[in-house]
Amino acid sequence: MSKRLVNILVPLISIILGLIIGAIVMAVSGFNPIDGYIALWNGIFMDTYTMGETVRQITPYVFSGLAVAFAFRTGLFNIGVEGQLIMGWLAAAWVGQAFDLPAIIHLPLALLAAALAGALWAFIPGLLKAKLQVHEVIVTIMLNYTALHVANALIEVIADGGERTERIHETASLRSQFFESITDYSRLHWGFLLALIAVVIMWFILEKTTLGYELKSVGFNKNASQYAGMNVNKNIILAMVISGAFAGLGGAMEALGTFENMSKLHAMTGIGFDGIAVALLGANQPFGVLLGAILFGSLKNGGLNMPSEAGVPTEIVSIVIALIIFFVASGYIIRVALERFGKKRKEEK
Amino acid sequence: MSFLEVLYFIIPSAIFYAAPLILTAIGGVFTERSGVVNIGLEGIMVVGAASSIIFNLFFADQLGNSTPWVGLVVAMVVGIIFSLILAVAAVSLRADQTVSGVALNLLGLAVAVFTVKMIYDKGQTDSITERFSRFDIPLLSDIPVIGKMFFVDVYATSILAFAVAIIAWFVIYKSPFGLRLRAVGEHPMAADTMGVNVTKMRYVAVMISGALGGIGGAIYAQAIAGNFGASTISGQGFMAIAAMIFGKWHPLGALGAALFFGFAQALSVVGGSIPYIQDIPDVYLHILPYVLTILALAGFIGKAHAPKASGVPYIKGKR
Structure with missing residues (x-):
């Protein structure tokens, strides 16, 4: 065989x-x-409504799966996608409601903020791994819970003691009337297109750029890469940062598309942990991740129908x-x- | 409130919150010492908590006062059985230990909530009637100052946690079993050559962590939470892992770290009524254990070294 x-x-x-x-x-x-x-x-x-909701559910899974897979390819296990996603969610929700800007600037700005927040949260374990050889698994786990509590505290500040942030302005929203009209008012939003683009971007970075080549090389063999003149530390940090940016964007999907705000979280969202399953099933390949996300996102959304039916x-x-x-x-x-x-x-x- | 009164107030609740962490962290010490990373402690605590609460609700009428204790045993057995999944995947099937641990967490929560919904038709159980009770330790509680701090209104579960920590220290450092356990975690091939059965040692270690994690979850549920729902155990298992690392993979170190984290938890719960402490925003107390663990790992608080073979499946004959 x-x-x-x-x-x-x-x-x-x-x-x-x-x-x-x-x-x-x-x-x-x-x-x-x-x-x-x-x-x-x-x-x-x-029906069209459930199908719209299924695609909506798949969208953040694509991002969390890509985040886990990207780090994996450089030999890093990013369990912290959950925390990075929470920080991205918060950043996008905040930018979405705090500024008054035209849509053409506002939406990209909110997405950028989410990516940056996720990247920053992932930068910490990356830096510790590169400079001090601290294992990224434990650090990212600890940062998950740190993110949860920090985000809850910040939501309280942003919302003046409330339980959730204000609804984001229309100019930052990913929702579209067109999708609402064809899917019977599901929460389907433009995010799934961004997810598809992200899949292509990851494929492009890994397969078509020097950066991707180096990242994969470090993943295969650190010492050989070092010997070949690559900066291993830089690549480790970069891999975590890019992975965190994907995770942050996953959070932006929730902030700008699904919920259009952020409520205090009582527990982990689970999207980040499921991202590990998605990446594993997709063999850490961008298009594999897409398939994995489609499967798990569908299962999750379909499962909601099981108690009633x-x-x-x-x-x-x-x-x-x-x-x-x-x-x-x-x-x-x-x-x-x-x-x-x-x-x-x-x-x- | 005088300083001493604050201590009388805070120290017992710190020990109270620390007990589940201590037990679970020691479970973690056993597995990691044998070379198996157990991220699944959270999931093990969840099934322990759920099984003890369900048992407690069903048998409180027949067993009365002793229900929570029998509940602990039930949780221990369930924890052991549940941890076997990790043992089979990570030791026998050579699965990635971190990934299997994550899967164990997902599975534990899902199975627990599934069972609760099946039995009670809702996501959360009722509150139990038979909880762990407190008592004063005779003689010791009469000691001035210290007596009131440590020996009045004590939970028996806290004593159990301290006892387990000391026994674990003895077992790991003073018994042949402990020597083999540590050998298997540091250099499995050398241990194998000397006739130690690596697979068996690792299975036993994982099962010990299952037992202690199950008990830890049961204590949390039956002493602190009082019922079981999806968010009853939220991060306790990970905090136990943090305590294990902060305690440098040593049972007594884990005990100390868990006590400290319990202290932080207690402060965040009861701190509102203590002068000065009430001015600190809760969030700092919540994130304290996690941030400290990161700092400890980074070497700012003395370098911590994991057992060498931790996380690596042992394959016979492979160099």
């Missing part, structure tokens, strides 16, 4: 195994798994997603099984 085929089969088999175990969980808990999955399907595709708690979707991550991460065993299977077939021939 070719390596390429195995690389595609591992995620596919993981998805199927995840869905099967999800069905077993439903059956054991006394629900009808078929009804459950029909409800899931309807939650994704039922089939009585199954939406958490079943999170269970399935977690299982898929386990299976993809344990890809070693699936690879071994596939190779044995492949060998047997060869011998039979």
